Amino acid sequence: MSLAHDARLAVGRATEAQRAARTWPEINNPAAWAVAAILVIMPLIASSFFLIEIFATTLILGTMALSLMFLAGYGGMVSLMQLTIAGFSAYMVAVFGVSGNANISLGWPWWLAVPMALALATAFGTLGGALAVRTEGIYTIMITLAIGAAFYYFTNQNWAIFNGHTGINNVATPRFWGVNWRADIPFYYIVLAVAAFCYFAVQYVVRAPFGLALQGVRDNPRRMAALGFNVNAHRIAAYAFASFIAALAGVLQVWNYRQISPGSVSVGACIDVLIIAVVGGITRPIGPFIGALTFVLLRTFALDFLVRLGLDGNRFRLLIGLGFLAIVFWSSDGVIGLWQRWRQHQRREVSRSGRGRGHG
Amino acid sequence: MSRFVERHPAWALITIIAIAVALWLVFAVWPPGLEEAIGRKRVFLNAVFNGITLGGLYFLVASGFTLIFGLMRNVNLAHGSLYLFGGYIGYAISTSSGSWILGFIIAFILTAAVGVLLQVIVFRRMEGQDLRQTMVTIGLSIVFADLMLWACGGDFYQIQTPNWLIGPIELPLITAIKSSGEPVYLRYPMVRLVIFIASVIIGVAMWLALNRTRIGMIIRAGVDDRDILAATGVRIQLVFVGVFAFGAGLAGIAGVVGGTFQSLSPGEDIRFLLASLVVVIVGGMGSIPGAALGAVIIGLAEQLGSVYIPTYAIVVTFLIMVLVLAIRPQGLLARR
Numbered sequence: 001m002s003l004a005h006d007a008r009l010a011v012g013r014a015t016e017a018q019r020a021a022r023t024w025p026e027i028n029n030p031a032a033w034a035v036a037a038i039l040v041i042m043p044l045i046a047s048s049f050f051l052i053e054i055f056a057t058t059l060i061l062g063t064m065a066l067s068l069m070f071l072a073g074y075g076g077m078v079s080l081m082q083l084t085i086a087g088f089s090a091y092m093v094a095v096f097g098v099s100g101n102a103n104i105s106l107g108w109p110w111w112l113a114v115p116m117a118l119a120l121a122t123a124f125g126t127l128g129g130a131l132a133v134r135t136e137g138i139y140t141i142m143i144t145l146a147i148g149a150a151f152y153y154f155t156n157q158n159w160a161i162f163n164g165h166t167g168i169n170n171v172a173t174p175r176f177w178g179v180n181w182r183a184d185i186p187f188y189y190i191v192l193a194v195a196a197f198c199y200f201a202v203q204y205v206v207r208a209p210f211g212l213a214l215q216g217v218r219d220n221p222r223r224m225a226a227l228g229f230n231v232n233a234h235r236i237a238a239y240a241f242a243s244f245i246a247a248l249a250g251v252l253q254v255w256n257y258r259q260i261s262p263g264s265v266s267v268g269a270c271i272d273v274l275i276i277a278v279v280g281g282i283t284r285p286i287g288p289f290i291g292a293l294t295f296v297l298l299r300t301f302a303l304d305f306l307v308r309l310g311l312d313g314n315r316f317r318l319l320i321g322l323g324f325l326a327i328v329f330w331s332s333d334g335v336i337g338l339w340q341r342w343r344q345h346q347r348r349e350v351s352r353s354g355r356g357r358g359h360g
Numbered sequence: 361m362s363r364f365v366e367r368h369p370a371w372a373l374i375t376i377i378a379i380a381v382a383l384w385l386v387f388a389v390w391p392p393g394l395e396e397a398i399g400r401k402r403v404f405l406n407a408v409f410n411g412i413t414l415g416g417l418y419f420l421v422a423s424g425f426t427l428i429f430g431l432m433r434n435v436n437l438a439h440g441s442l443y444l445f446g447g448y449i450g451y452a453i454s455t456s457s458g459s460w461i462l463g464f465i466i467a468f469i470l471t472a473a474v475g476v477l478l479q480v481i482v483f484r485r486m487e488g489q490d491l492r493q494t495m496v497t498i499g500l501s502i503v504f505a506d507l508m509l510w511a512c513g514g515d516f517y518q519i520q521t522p523n524w525l526i527g528p529i530e531l532p533l534i535t536a537i538k539s540s541g542e543p544v545y546l547r548y549p550m551v552r553l554v555i556f557i558a559s560v561i562i563g564v565a566m567w568l569a570l571n572r573t574r575i576g577m578i579i580r581a582g583v584d585d586r587d588i589l590a591a592t593g594v595r596i597q598l599v600f601v602g603v604f605a606f607g608a609g610l611a612g613i614a615g616v617v618g619g620t621f622q623s624l625s626p627g628e629d630i631r632f633l634l635a636s637l638v639v640v641i642v643g644g645m646g647s648i649p650g651a652a653l654g655a656v657i658i659g660l661a662e663q664l665g666s667v668y669i670p671t672y673a674i675v676v677t678f679l680i681m682v683l684v685l686a687i688r689p690q691g692l693l694a695r696r
Binding site for chain 1: 433435437490491492494495496498499500502503505506507510630634637638640641645670671672673674675677678681682685686689
């Protein structure tokens with residue numbers, strides 16, 4: 001009896017999922033089109049400071065946090081090493097490509113160095129993931145945090161490849177077809193294209209059979225194993241996919257700052273990515289980008305804002321920490337969760353007031 | 361022990377040989393060939409002693425961490441902040457009053473009080489939601505780190521060692537033989553040995569308290585199944601508060617120890633958080649003997665690594681963690 005019930009339920013869910021899989025959720029959403037249009041014409045509106053320091057940085061950080069969101073939201077694995085993977089990829093671009101440290105950099109052209117960096121960083125992330133999936137839940141946080149911290153200390157100590165705590169400076173950025181792709185506007189479009197690619201890739205993958213199986217693994221690994229799915233293989237594949245996204249973001253990051261040093265892969269920075277994802281909300285791919293925008297705006301303007309209030313401007317991290325605490329305390333689903341709850345509240349208010357009028 | 365030998369004769373043999381080699385390295389006078397190959401014996405012995413005493417410090421930090429985790433399933437990522445907080449308190453008290461011991465007592469009491477506040481105000485509200493608790497501890501560690509940076513600045517502080525502990529002590533371990541035939545003995549800072557002995561005493565006392573007293577029985581029962589324990593009428597919230605306070609207090613004591621051994625500065629909180637994470641991953645989550653074993657292994661690996669392969673010291677620590685995860689994912693001494 002209960003078996004039949006379960007089966008019917010599963011069929012119902014599957015058809016629903018199939019229907020959802022046929023169309024992209026963004027297509028019928030006017031707000032999504034408006035955001036896309038604004039992002040595309042952004043160079044006309046924003047000054048170059050806003051374009052790079054705010055929006056490009058937001059998109060890069062958002063892409064990193066997106067890889068964490070994919071693992072945490074759809075795989076149930078909170079990995080703190082996503083920034084480490086991005087940093088590894090950034091280091092690899094600097095090591096294989098051209099940089100100011102000629103004794104370290106191999107001087108490959110960018111179209112060779114970047115695929116190499118992406119491949120190595122994906123392999124690195126997959127290996128780390130293969131380690132992390134041996135444990136579950138909060139253990140995953142600890143192991144990935146330990147991996148991130150070990151990488152940070154390693155880059156600090158190693159001079160042969162990572163150039164110790166000075167890092168690698170003056171990393172060359174690509175120029176071809178007569179365009180300097182690190183100039184503000186072309187770079188913004190590269191970042192936007194990569195971020196959009198990653199966003200839609202995640203949207204696609206979570207509705208593909210692999211993504212659905214991954215969500216099944218998240219919800220009930222034992223049952224999925226009983227159904228014949230290889231639970232650990234799905235998890236490791238999820239790590240591989242997320243690592244690739246993080247590696248893409250890492251390449252963009254090293255082009256953005258033109259340098260990479262252990263400071264950019266520190267434990268604090270790893271935790272920042274988690275904060276971004278959690279503040280934005282880890283149930284939907286748009287969350288990390290919202291979180292990243294909040295984070296970047298805060299980081300850029302908190303100093304002025306605090307000084308204007310007559311407070312010490314250096315307390316930016318305090319503000320971030322308190323904001324993060326507040327989000328974790330009151331909404332388990334970040335800004336998206338708050339927004340949804342507010343919408344529901346509004347709807348209830350409307351229906352209640354409507355009913356009230358009817359009775360009156 | 362004998363069952364282990366029966367079950368894994370090969371491993372037992374390897375362990376016995378390794379222990380014998382280690383003992384020989386420590387006690388024997390090294391032949392000149394060995395000294396040429398891997399350096400002076402004094403350097404080696406110093407690294408071993410530094411490693412073991414550092415292991416004592418790691419044990420103090422990690423045992424509180426593992427105790428809290430074992431009972432409450434709460435990965436307290438603010439544990440490093442408690443360590444640093446204890447260290448700053450210890451510094452303030454010992455410089456103002458001149459008493460090193462008083463620094464320990466006050467640091468223990470104040471960090472334990474912070475632990476009580478955390479448990480009562482924060483963690484009790486989100487019991488059973490481990491992931492959310494962990495996130496909250498991350499947020500708290502950021503806030504604490506910034507508050508401490510605000511209060512104490514970015515300077516390095518070192519806690520003054522009291523007079524009666526300053527200076528080296530001669531140990532009955534021969535490091536070399538002079539050409540005149542006179543043996544040279546190892547000299548080692550007394551304060552580090554005293555602190556190591558103290559941490560061993562704390563560890564043994566904890567083990568006895570956990571395994572031989574009524575409160576220890578309650579805590580062990582709570583580790584196994586808190587719901588049934590609560591159903592038997594034990595006031596489990598009180599036990600939680602007590603354990604959290606004790607674990608936090610241990611971190612505070614460790615902060616004073618760390619401030620005496622090394623120094624206190626922003627960033628040390630993350631370093632010791634990482635150390636306790638690795639120690640408990642290696643030793644086994646929630647196990648006190650596991651924390652002790654893991655602490656000694658990691659301390660030795662760090663110190664021997666930084667003497668013999670300076671560039672890759674951190675990698676050795678990390679490789680140990682990877683190896684343990686690959687062979688025994690639950691940790692060396694975990695029961696599961």
